[in-house]
Amino acid sequence: SQKNLDINHRLTEVCDLLQTKVDTYDWVGFYFKNGDKRELILKAFAGEPTDHTIIPFGKGICGQVAESNQNFVVDDVAAQDNYIACSINVKSEVVIPLFVNGENIGQIDIDSHTKQAFSKEDEDFLTWVNDQVSQQLEA
Ligand code: SME
Secondary structure: HHHHHHHHHHHHHHHHHHHHHHOOOOOEEEEEOOOOOOOEEEEEOOOOOOOOEEEEOHHHHHHHHHHOOOOEEOOOOOOOOOOOOOOOOOOEEEEEEEEEEEEEEEEEHHHHHHEEEEEEEHHHHHHHHHHHHHHHHOO
């Protein structure tokens, strides 16, 4: 639908903006839950294309956040056993769930080539970004 195209376009703009403006944000994407299929689908991203456009619930950092409804900050991806590597350059990652009307419908995922790139300030900022996106999705 036209509304979906507009949303996807605007999500891509958000990804581009974050990836361009914040030095340590090397890959930025939005995954959304796919109906009741218990999988995430990549809707928009900025950075290198990834093979992982579909992620089952429970798999990787993203799949874990789909079930936990909690922020997941990874200071060092090498120390994670349930992790899906998109690029050998990635050293740290953050995933913040996206809530619409209190329901976890997806997430923003950011990869960094720098270890320990994500602080509490990043979490707060990205929670705010998700709140803005959520308001657009509700509208
Ligand atoms: N590293 C993620 C997979 C998505 S890529 O970072 C784009 C994970 O472990 O879920």
